[in-house]
Amino acid sequence: xxxxxxxxxxxxxxxxxxxxxxxxxxxxxxxxxxxxxxxxxxxxxxxxxxxxxxxxxxxxxxxxxxxxxxxxxxxxxxxxxxxxxxxxxxxxxxxxxxxxxxxxxxxxxxxxxxxxxxxxxxxxxxxxxxxxxxxxxxxxxxxxxxxxxxxxxxxxxxxxxxxxxxxxxxxxxxxxxxxxxxxxxxxxxxxxxxxxxxxxxxxxxxxxxxxxxxxxxxxxxxxxxxxxxxxxxxxxxxxxxxxxxxxxxxxxxxxxxxxxxxxxxxxxxxxxxxxxxxxxxxxxxxxxxxxxxxxxxxxxxxxxxxxxxxxxxxxxxxxxxxxxxxxxxxxxxxxxxxxxxxxxxxxxxxxxxxxxxxxxxxxxxxxxxxxxxxxxxxxxxxxxxxxxxxxxxxxxxxxxxxxxxxxxxxxxxxxxxxxxxxxxxxxxxxxxxxxxxxxxxxxxxxxxxxxxxxxxxxxxxxxxxxxxxxxxxxxxxxxxxxxxxxxxxxxxxxxxxxxxxxxxxxxxxxxxxxxxxxxxxxxxxxxxxxxxxxxxxxxxxxxxxxxxxxxxxxxxxxxxxxxxxxxxxxxxxxxxxxxxxxxxxxxxxxxxxxx
Numbered sequence: 001x002x003x004x005x006x007x008x009x010x011x012x013x014x015x016x017x018x019x020x021x022x023x024x025x026x027x028x029x030x031x032x033x034x035x036x037x038x039x040x041x042x043x044x045x046x047x048x049x050x051x052x053x054x055x056x057x058x059x060x061x062x063x064x065x066x067x068x069x070x071x072x073x074x075x076x077x078x079x080x081x082x083x084x085x086x087x088x089x090x091x092x093x094x095x096x097x098x099x100x101x102x103x104x105x106x107x108x109x110x111x112x113x114x115x116x117x118x119x120x121x122x123x124x125x126x127x128x129x130x131x132x133x134x135x136x137x138x139x140x141x142x143x144x145x146x147x148x149x150x151x152x153x154x155x156x157x158x159x160x161x162x163x164x165x166x167x168x169x170x171x172x173x174x175x176x177x178x179x180x181x182x183x184x185x186x187x188x189x190x191x192x193x194x195x196x197x198x199x200x201x202x203x204x205x206x207x208x209x210x211x212x213x214x215x216x217x218x219x220x221x222x223x224x225x226x227x228x229x230x231x232x233x234x235x236x237x238x239x240x241x242x243x244x245x246x247x248x249x250x251x252x253x254x255x256x257x258x259x260x261x262x263x264x265x266x267x268x269x270x271x272x273x274x275x276x277x278x279x280x281x282x283x284x285x286x287x288x289x290x291x292x293x294x295x296x297x298x299x300x301x302x303x304x305x306x307x308x309x310x311x312x313x314x315x316x317x318x319x320x321x322x323x324x325x326x327x328x329x330x331x332x333x334x335x336x337x338x339x340x341x342x343x344x345x346x347x348x349x350x351x352x353x354x355x356x357x358x359x360x361x362x363x364x365x366x367x368x369x370x371x372x373x374x375x376x377x378x379x380x381x382x383x384x385x386x387x388x389x390x391x392x393x394x395x396x397x398x399x400x401x402x403x404x405x406x407x408x409x410x411x412x413x414x415x416x417x418x419x420x421x422x423x424x425x426x427x428x429x430x431x432x433x434x435x436x437x438x439x440x441x442x443x444x445x446x447x448x449x450x451x452x453x454x455x456x457x458x459x460x461x462x463x464x465x466x467x468x469x470x471x472x473x474x475x476x477x478x479x480x481x482x483x484x485x486x487x488x489x490x491x492x493x494x495x496x497x498x499x500x501x502x503x504x505x506x507x508x509x510x511x512x513x514x515x516x517x518x519x520x521x522x523x524x525x526x527x528x529x530x531x532x533x534x535x536x537x538x539x540x541x542x543x544x545x546x547x548x549x550x551x552x553x554x555x556x557x558x559x560x561x562x563x564x565x566x567x568x569x570x571x572x573x574x575x576x577x578x579x580x581x582x583x584x585x586x587x588x589x590x591x592x593x594x595x
Contacts, residue, residue: 026152026328029113040105044161047098048168050091052176055306057088059299102161110156118149120335127339130406131365145334148327155324163317166310173307180300181292188283188304195279196311199271206268209261216257220250280304340405342426349424351432351513352417353382353544355403360412361567362395362402372398374567375412380560382513385545387555389585390564396548399564400516403546404433416514434512436536438519440499447476447502448483454506462509470505470535472498497531504535515545552589561585 030037061084125145133141177185227234227243234243283304287297362373373395380386388396401407402414405421414421421429434454442450451472452463467473467483475498479485487494494502507515517536533554549555556575563571563578563585571583578585 025332026117029117030109030156032116033109033112036105037109040102040109040161041164043098043102043105044165045168047095047102048165048172050095050098051165052169052172052306053091054088054095055302056176056299057084057091059297059302060084060295061088062295062298106157106161110153113156114149114153117152117331121145121149121331124335124337124339128337129340130401132337134364134366144330148331151320151324151327152331155321159317159320159324163314163321166313166317169306169310170314173303173310177300177303177307180296180303181287181290184283184287184290184292184300187286188307191279191282192304192308193311195275196308198275199268200311200316202268202271206261206264209257209264213254213257213261216250216254220247220254223247223250280308340426341422347425347428349417349419349428351429353384353513354415354417355380355514355544356415356418357399358413358415360402360409360414362398362407362410364407371410372567373402373409376567376569377412378562378569378572380544382544383542384559385540385547385557387547387549387558387561388564389549389552389555389561389588391588394564395567396564397518400435400518400546400548403514403516404430404435431510432513433516434507434510434514434539435516435518436500436503436507440496440503442487442494442499442502444487446481446484446486447472450487450502451483451505451509454509455511458509466505466508469508469538470501471531472501472505474531475501501531501535504539508539513543515540515543517545517547519548519550552585 061081125141174185174189177188223243223246227247234240280301284301287300292300356379357376360373360376361371363369363371376395376399378386388399390396398407402409403421405426408422416424416429443453448463451467451470452458454466455462458466463483464473467476472483476482476485485493517540547555547558555561558575560572561575561578562569563583565584571578571581571585573581579589580586
């Protein structure tokens with residue numbers, strides 16, 4: 001199930017009835033705050049009612065005549081300007097209070113429910129299987145989720161409340177203008193809403209032109225950024241002219257779209273002046289022909305302005321709600337994606353390190369027609385070191401990914417200490433398996449934070465000892481901040497060998513029963529490889545170790561070597577046994593030494 005969308009933000013989104021029905025389920029996150037939300041809607045209603053009193057009182061104030069006679073203040077006398085202005089300020093003060101509590105209460109509900117939604121979304125993402133992330137771009141996924149949550153925040157906080165307020169304003173305005181003058185109300189409803197609808201459609205067209213211009217500008221910025229970031233490639237291929245032409249075409253598109261947008265905006269401004277104000281003027285002209293009280297006529301005009309403004313905003317608000325429905329559907333799809341299956345059996349088991357593969361076959365969901373592993377079978381005893389070698393794409397890393405249950409076999413079974421792997425508690429299983437990958441991912445923070453990731457509750461003494469065993473102190477002691485040195489974004493301030501040793505330090509702290517080394521030294525220079533190999537030799541003692549090796553010279557002392565080709569084990573044995581055979585391992589070894 002894909003939760004991503006190709007729709008650009010800001011585009012009108014069409015949603016089905018099922019999408020609307022599904023989106024209502026997000027209100028479950030409002031349930032703990034329902035009393036606060038109900039009170040907020042009461043204040044919304046009060047704010048709208050007092051808001052409708054404003055044009056009524058202003059209309060009477062415009063038609064009122066001041067009196068030179070002194071009299072006591074009578075708030076029921078709508079002919080007295082003093083009484084009207086006092087009443088008006090009372091209404092404004094009440095509306096200000098109601099609006100404050102409306103916004104405050106909706107803010108409490110929104111932030112609380114979104115916090116719960118963010119927590120549940122993060123919890124679900126963390127527990128989704130690796131296969132899910134094989135089908136999704138992580139950067140796009142996190143960006144999409146953040147955008148969807150932000151859209152829901154605006155919707156819960158303002159859009160729904162504003163939409164309800166504008167609907168109430170329209171209904172009340174229609175009732176009030178009908179009460180003031182049914183004949184003039186009919187004339188107004190036959191002209192102003194039509195013009196407003198035309199303005200909304202015109203405005204949507206202008207918005208689309210503006211967005212196309214923004215997209216073109218973003219594309220041109222991307223071309224500029226790529227050329228500057230890859231300036232060495234540009235110059236090495238002598239492609240300066242190519243980049244200049246490419247950028248010129250992009251900014252020409254921006255100019256053409258912007259000019260088209262400017263023409264549209266000019267027509268829109270002319271439309272508003274001619275038709276919108278013309279419609280209001282026509283209604284006023286018709287009102288002068290009727291025998292209508294000036295105060296009521298002024299109120300009618302103001303109600304008409306409120307009605308037109310509310311009609312104009314409904315389209316944008318409804319469009320925002322539609323996009324929020326789409327965002328809600330994507331988030332609910334994510335929350336309903338099946339997490340990893342965690343067996344409730346064998347929660348507290350402790351591994352010794354015996355591993356057995358029995359006729360294991362596997363293919364990725366994204367490539368169902370390609371069998372990556374085919375009928376793989378082998379056994380290893382606790383404490384043995386098993387090397388896994390073979391050409392690229394032969395299934396080496398996949399075999400180890402099955403061992404950690406990042407994926408489950410398509411056919412066959414994996415046994416750990418005689419128990420089926422999928423019958424063991426998943427998190428406890430992974431706690432007893434350590435991995436030192438080829439590409440180490442470091443988290444933001446210090447070197448100490450990244451080592452401690454192997455055992456967050458470890459003591460400072462245990463941390464220091466792990467750093468020593470992993471040969472981390474060899475370079476850390478030269479840094480001013482020592483273990484408290486910040487690693488930078490994804491460890492950019494550290495070399496490959498230094499990051500590898502931090503990964504080994506993590507594994508040492510974890511103290512696993514089974515250790516997986518996935519080409520941990522393949523990208524290192526000779527000096528870096530020597531230091532990392534020393535650390536690896538220390539951690540591999542008395543553990544079942546699986547070593548995926550690119551440099552065959554590093555696995556000569558392995559207890560057994562499994563040679564994979566096209567997803568099958570074609571040879572297995574010790575280095576001495578395999579080197580003397582006319583097989584794949586012997587050929588690979590000879591090629592490396594000859595190279």
